[in-house]
Amino acid sequence: MNALAEVNSSRLSEVNAFVARYRRERAAAASVAFDAYPLPQLEKRITDALSAKVGYALDIKFDLIDRTKMGGDVALRFPQLLKDGGPKGFMANHLPWIVDILTGPDFADAIAKLETKGMYINLTLSDGWMLSGAQAVTEIGAHFGDSDALRGRSAVVDYSSPNVAKTLHAGHIRSTIVGHVLSNLWERSGADTFRVNHINDFGGFGFMLEGYRRFGDVFPADSGDNDKLLEIYKIRRSVERILEGGKAPAEWDAEDAAIAGRYFPDATSLDRLTSAFADYVAASDARFRALEQGDADEVALWIDMVKWSLQSFEGFYDALNIHFDLVLGESFYYQAGDAVVEAALASGKAVVFSEADAEAAAAIEEARFAAGEIGEIERDTLIKSIRKDIGAAVVRLDNNERFVVRRADGQSIYSTRDMGAIQLRAQMFDPTDVFYVVGQEQQVHFNRLFRSAYATGIADAAKTAFQHVYFGFYVDAKTGKKLSSRQSVSNVIGLLSAAQVYFRNRLSDRVDSDEAELSRAAQELAIGSIVFNDLKQDLKGAVEIDASDMDATIAGFERSGGAYVVYAACRARSILRKNGGGTANIDGLTYEIDAQEADLLLKVQQIPQKVVAAARAANPSLLVRHLMDVAAIYNSYYTRVPVISDGVANPARLMITQAVQVALTRALSICHIECPEAI
Numbered sequence: 001m002n003a004l005a006e007v008n009s010s011r012l013s014e015v016n017a018f019v020a021r022y023r024r025e026r027a028a029a030a031s032v033a034f035d036a037y038p039l040p041q042l043e044k045r046i047t048d049a050l051s052a053k054v055g056y057a058l059d060i061k062f063d064l065i066d067r068t069k070m071g072g073d074v075a076l077r078f079p080q081l082l083k084d085g086g087p088k089g090f091m092a093n094h095l096p097w098i099v100d101i102l103t104g105p106d107f108a109d110a111i112a113k114l115e116t117k118g119m120y121i122n123l124t125l126s127d128g129w130m131l132s133g134a135q136a137v138t139e140i141g142a143h144f145g146d147s148d149a150l151r152g153r154s155a156v157v158d159y160s161s162p163n164v165a166k167t168l169h170a171g172h173i174r175s176t177i178v179g180h181v182l183s184n185l186w187e188r189s190g191a192d193t194f195r196v197n198h199i200n201d202f203g204g205f206g207f208m209l210e211g212y213r214r215f216g217d218v219f220p221a222d223s224g225d226n227d228k229l230l231e232i233y234k235i236r237r238s239v240e241r242i243l244e245g246g247k248a249p250a251e252w253d254a255e256d257a258a259i260a261g262r263y264f265p266d267a268t269s270l271d272r273l274t275s276a277f278a279d280y281v282a283a284s285d286a287r288f289r290a291l292e293q294g295d296a297d298e299v300a301l302w303i304d305m306v307k308w309s310l311q312s313f314e315g316f317y318d319a320l321n322i323h324f325d326l327v328l329g330e331s332f333y334y335q336a337g338d339a340v341v342e343a344a345l346a347s348g349k350a351v352v353f354s355e356a357d358a359e360a361a362a363a364i365e366e367a368r369f370a371a372g373e374i375g376e377i378e379r380d381t382l383i384k385s386i387r388k389d390i391g392a393a394v395v396r397l398d399n400n401e402r403f404v405v406r407r408a409d410g411q412s413i414y415s416t417r418d419m420g421a422i423q424l425r426a427q428m429f430d431p432t433d434v435f436y437v438v439g440q441e442q443q444v445h446f447n448r449l450f451r452s453a454y455a456t457g458i459a460d461a462a463k464t465a466f467q468h469v470y471f472g473f474y475v476d477a478k479t480g481k482k483l484s485s486r487q488s489v490s491n492v493i494g495l496l497s498a499a500q501v502y503f504r505n506r507l508s509d510r511v512d513s514d515e516a517e518l519s520r521a522a523q524e525l526a527i528g529s530i531v532f533n534d535l536k537q538d539l540k541g542a543v544e545i546d547a548s549d550m551d552a553t554i555a556g557f558e559r560s561g562g563a564y565v566v567y568a569a570c571r572a573r574s575i576l577r578k579n580g581g582g583t584a585n586i587d588g589l590t591y592e593i594d595a596q597e598a599d600l601l602l603k604v605q606q607i608p609q610k611v612v613a614a615a616r617a618a619n620p621s622l623l624v625r626h627l628m629d630v631a632a633i634y635n636s637y638y639t640r641v642p643v644i645s646d647g648v649a650n651p652a653r654l655m656i657t658q659a660v661q662v663a664l665t666r667a668l669s670i671c672h673i674e675c676p677e678a679i
Contacts, residue, residue, distance in 0.1 A: 002294025034147035038133035039605035067595040072122030087119040127593045130601050134659035144666040149612040151190035157183045159437035163200040164309040165229035171439035174471045177534050179437035180322045184670045185615035201306045201329030203414050206288030226308040239277050330417040337420025341405050349456045353394045361386045364400045395452040403448040423458040440470040469618045471539040477546035498550040499526030521676030528673035532562025535620045568631035569675045572661035584654035591652035600633045604663045634660045
């Protein structure tokens with residue numbers, strides 16, 4: 001076994017041990033049945049009772065409505081029954097027996113009033129049901145929002161995915177936030193969930209291995225190990241830009257020229273630089289082939305390089321307080337990917353793309369151009385891509401598409417490793433769902449990857465679903481332009497630091513806590529505001545950052561995002577503390593729930609459903625926006641009615657406040673937002 005195979009074999013044992021331990025702990029952990037929550041439980045009671053009457057499972061639509069405007073709390077719709085003669089047939093044939101059941105003794109505890117509105121049935125829920133539901137939220141406590149709705153599912157969430165030996169960029173930042181919260185949603189909904197940081201630690205590494213040795217004496221004297229890796233990447237990009245430009249040395253960009261002059265001092269002309277760089281590329285390719293083959297020296301240096309890069313990334317992950325179950329590089333999947341390609345070639349599910357194949361594919365694009373289906377530029381681009389793939393191993397797809405899984409010279413590429421990852425992850429995690437939280441620029445790649453996985457048989461569409469969860473860019477708030485990689489990271493880290501100072505100053509004027517507690521609270525609010533601001537938006541939209549006025553940016557986050565919801569939860573906790581922290585007693589209590597309280601309590605009861613819906617849709621904003629609604633209603637509620645008056649708490653209002661505090665605090669934690677004790 002070569003050195004790389006030994007590394008991967010050891011890593012595989014570690015992953016398998018982790019998975020086994022995780023599943024044991026999950027099986028032993030306490031869980032909350034989804035149907036045990038009051039609102040889903042009531043919906044199930046109604047569905048079961050009415051389904052028993054008709055003899056088959058009814059699909060009933062339950063919609064929350066405004067009691068003030070609509071005269072009820074929940075509207076029921078019956079799509080299946082409406083097929084029986086339309087609205088008139090429904091009202092004549094089905095409405096009477098539905099009303100009889102729902103107004104009968106079996107639902108007297110929950111339904112106070114029923115009104116028919118054409119083909120709709122509006123229910124007003126009883127005061128007792130509302131208060132007992134609030135009490136149930138409090139009793140569930142730390143597990144509120146958890147459920148078994150997705151039990152039996154196993155999800156792999158692939159996110160963050162930085163490139164070793166490069167700087168982080170905006171895609172990695174948003175990927176880290178979205179992927180982490182998506183993992184929380186799936187795990188809290190009952191699915192076994194594996195958080196994987198899929199780092200690029202293989203592609204292009206020949207340049208690093210060769211450059212580190214070749215330029216060792218030329219690097220700036222104060223360069224640290226990771227600085228040298230970043231410098232090698234800069235060397236490559238600078239020289240490539242010069243060669244692509246094809247200009248004489250006098251016309252080279254000054255920074256690129258300085259890099260070329262430092263590391264290729266004898267390359268005083270474009271021809272000489274072309275020759276010198278070609279020698280570097282050839283040596284780099286040889287290094288990479290040796291790495292693929294498990295050469296001990298190359299593997300040892302590569303291991304060190306990966307370690308240096310990961311250490312540099314930890315500062316960012318620490319700042320966001322986000323970490324992973326597993327950090328697995330592309331290298332881990334290389335051998336599996338190579339085997340997948342060999343098997344696909346042997347079975348005919350992949351082919352070596354020939355000149356004849358290229359001619360046939362180009363003819364199709366020419367015909368599409370002649371028919372006016374594509375323009376000239378698109379045709380030329382497609383044909384150029386077709387010619388480039390000659391000699392490569394490809395999986396044929398429909399629509400004259402193909403997925404390149406190995407280079408013409410036999411070297412693996414990232415699609416090779418991605419195919420290997422699909423097969424190896426199936427063995428390690430047995431997933432029902434795999435999410436790739438990666439930027440929008442990778443849509444074509446993942447579309448073809450998933451189709452190729454099914455086409456080659458390494459994945460079964462009936463067993464495993466793949467989804468590319470993509471997102472927009474970070475942009476400059478003033479210009480709307482995409483921030484560069486370095487701007488993105490420095491601005492977000494700068495924003496985190498500035499936000500901590502901002503909230504530290506705000507809190508010091510409002511609370512009396514020691515320095516450590518204030519700093520911790522400020523950090524939690526800073527992270528919460530940035531995370532919430534990212535999640536509340538359409539994932540496919542851009543996130544604006546105004547680096548020229550951080551305080552204004554942070555204040556905007558505070559007004560419209562996470563801090564607003566956090567303050568609502570903390571306000572509820574403050575009211576409970578004023579009452580001594582005791583639990584409200586509502587046994588035998590008679591209390592008339594008003595319209596605002598009904599709206600508030602029902603939205604609180606919806607939170608577990610929103611957690612599951614956000615998980616299924618891979619869209620955290622479904623939960624985040626709902627929490628903003630809950631916070632807005634509660635902020636209005638506690639200013640309208642006193643929970644504590646003359647030192648005496650109203651037990652019903654206290655119970656409502658307890659439910660809100662538990663619900664918001666627990667739901668925010670799913671979104672990676674904590675409610676500081678200092679406020």
